[in-house]
Structures are given as structure tokens and as C-alpha cells.
Amino acid sequence: MADSLDIVRSVADLRSRVQYWRDQGLRVAFVPTMGALHDGHLSLVRAGLELADRVVASVFVNPTQFGPNEDFSRYPRQEERDAALLDGAGCHLLFAPTVAEMYPAGFATKVSVTGVSEGLCGGARPGHFDGVATVVTKLLLQAQAHLALFGEKDWQQLTVIRRLVRDLDIPVDVVGVPTVREADGLALSSRNAYLSDGDRKIAPALHRALQAVAAGLREGKSASELCHRAAADLLAAGFLSVDYVEARAAADLTPLDRLDRPARILAAARLGGARLIDNIAADPA
Ligand code: AMP
Numbered sequence: 001m002a003d004s005l006d007i008v009r010s011v012a013d014l015r016s017r018v019q020y021w022r023d024q025g026l027r028v029a030f031v032p033t034m035g036a037l038h039d040g041h042l043s044l045v046r047a048g049l050e051l052a053d054r055v056v057a058s059v060f061v062n063p064t065q066f067g068p069n070e071d072f073s074r075y076p077r078q079e080e081r082d083a084a085l086l087d088g089a090g091c092h093l094l095f096a097p098t099v100a101e102m103y104p105a106g107f108a109t110k111v112s113v114t115g116v117s118e119g120l121c122g123g124a125r126p127g128h129f130d131g132v133a134t135v136v137t138k139l140l141l142q143a144q145a146h147l148a149l150f151g152e153k154d155w156q157q158l159t160v161i162r163r164l165v166r167d168l169d170i171p172v173d174v175v176g177v178p179t180v181r182e183a184d185g186l187a188l189s190s191r192n193a194y195l196s197d198g199d200r201k202i203a204p205a206l207h208r209a210l211q212a213v214a215a216g217l218r219e220g221k222s223a224s225e226l227c228h229r230a231a232a233d234l235l236a237a238g239f240l241s242v243d244y245v246e247a248r249a250a251a252d253l254t255p256l257d258r259l260d261r262p263a264r265i266l267a268a269a270r271l272g273g274a275r276l277i278d279n280i281a282a283d284p285a
Helices: 011-023 039-051 079-089 120-124 128-143 152-167 190-194 197-202 205-218 223-237
Strands: 006-008 028-033 054-059 093-095 147-151 173-177 241-249 263-271 274-282
Touching: 006 011, 011 028, 011 054, 011 093, 011 128, 028 039, 028 128, 039 054, 039 079, 039 147, 039 173, 054 079, 054 128, 079 093, 120 128, 120 152, 120 241, 120 263, 128 152, 147 152, 152 173, 152 263, 152 274, 190 274, 205 223, 205 241, 205 263, 205 274, 223 241, 223 263
Parallel strands: 006 093, 028 054, 028 147, 054 093, 147 173
Antiparallel strands: 241 263, 263 274
């Protein structure tokens, strides 16, 4: 186990550690994750270290954001490796609660964000964003950090979290961090571990499809035609199915057909045993 990174498992211990730092006038950043850490997660820790004096990460594979036929039971769990990576990145504290600590007997509350949770991954994974919104609300209230960092890789999730923090007056600054990619464009993801060698070669087609839509939008073409073509290209490249390829307004995820405001092109598709998601920006000239 790592030397200087401390691990706490209870909300009470997390709170007292953060309160101790706050009492000293230190700024605290929080990085929630589901573990199986990669350089994308560590870039959130590094961004936290730039903006704050202490960084707390959490590792919790949240059962309520997985559907009944999804990958909760096979999701990679590797706490010792995660702790070593966090320690190496300079993270100060790891909060790794049990399911019983997060959802004690009798737990009955759900946070549900309308609007931005609907469609895209919300359409493909019913109940997913209720699970995300509930656990992130709990984690933010538990950690009581000054700021919390989330990846742009999960743009809809970031938008849902910005909305709930505003709506519930949670006193934390939400910071979005750009997506970390492999050299061939594939966004780093814990779920890339599900890809076979053959599928790994096909996977960068997802990022290329998003780039083609963004380029077409900048040429003035219609998003619906471009996204339709991109979905067909993914199937031709070897993806098993496409949940969606869509262009939305970056700020509030409302539908958009022309590049008349800052946009985000978002996609989710299945390849082998993995469901991959990605998104990129497309801004008007
Ligand atoms: P996860 O463990 O997949 O729930 O992700 C935890 C946090 O890391 C979320 O805020 C993600 O958006 C972020 N994240 C995941 N992959 C990346 C990546 N490739 N680049 C930047 N952030 C990421």
C-alpha cells in the first residue's frame, strides 16, 4: 500500500480530515472516480493540485448508476494499484467507502435532474443519471471540498452535475477537465480494458467519426445528415451497434442542427464487450 496517501472509509473520517485542512485555511479539491484509474483520472488530480492545496479522490463503484444487465459485477476493481497511482500523482487522501457506508439500510432518497439528463446516455441507460446525480450529491456533501473536478469525457454527466450543484445550492465550484486521449485519438476509459486487441484497433474510429461531424458542421452542413453518416461509418468500421451520434448545444444539451452556437458532438457505441462514449467540441467560426 502507498506510504503517504491516507485512506479513509467512513464519511465521518473523510469529514474530519477535510475539516482539519479547512481550519488551517487550506483549499481542498475533490476528484470522484469509480477506480481502475488511468491517466485521465490522474489529470483531474493534477488539475486539482494546481487549483488547491490538498486533493481528495474517491473510488466507489456506484451500484445505482448501473442497469440490471450492465457491467457492475465485472467493472474492474483494483484498489491497491489505484492507491499507488494516486500517491504517485500527489493526491493526499483516498475515500474508498463500502456500499453499506454509502447506502445504509433504509436508504430511500433519489436526486433526479430533468432536462439535461434526458436523451443521449440518459435515453440509452434508463435511471443511469439518477444514480449518478444521487451519488455525486452525496459525495459532494460528504467531502465538503472547495472545488470538485470532473472530466469533459463524460460531457452529459458534467452538465448534469453543474445543474444539480446550481439547483441544490451545493457550495462547491465544479471544474471541467479536458479529455485525455491515446495517441490514436481513443479517449482513455476504464472500459477500454474490455476491448480485444482487434477491437482496440477499431476503437479510434469513434473519435474520427466525431471529428468528421465537427468538420462538416464547420462547413455549414446539417447535423442530422452528418450524424447519420457517422453512425453508418461506425457500423462499417466494426462497431456492433450505435446508441447515438448527436450534435447538441454545449451549454445545455438542447438539440442543434447548424453550428449557430458552441456545440458538442456526442456519441456512444458498442464494440466487442465495451460500450464506448466520447464527445468533442465544435465552435462557430
Ligand atoms: P469514472 O471513474 O469513469 O467514473 O470517471 C471518473 C472521472 O474521471 C469523471 O469525472 C470522468 O469524466 C473522468 N474521466 C474519465 N476518463 C477521462 C479521460 N479520458 N480524460 C479526462 N477525464 C476522464
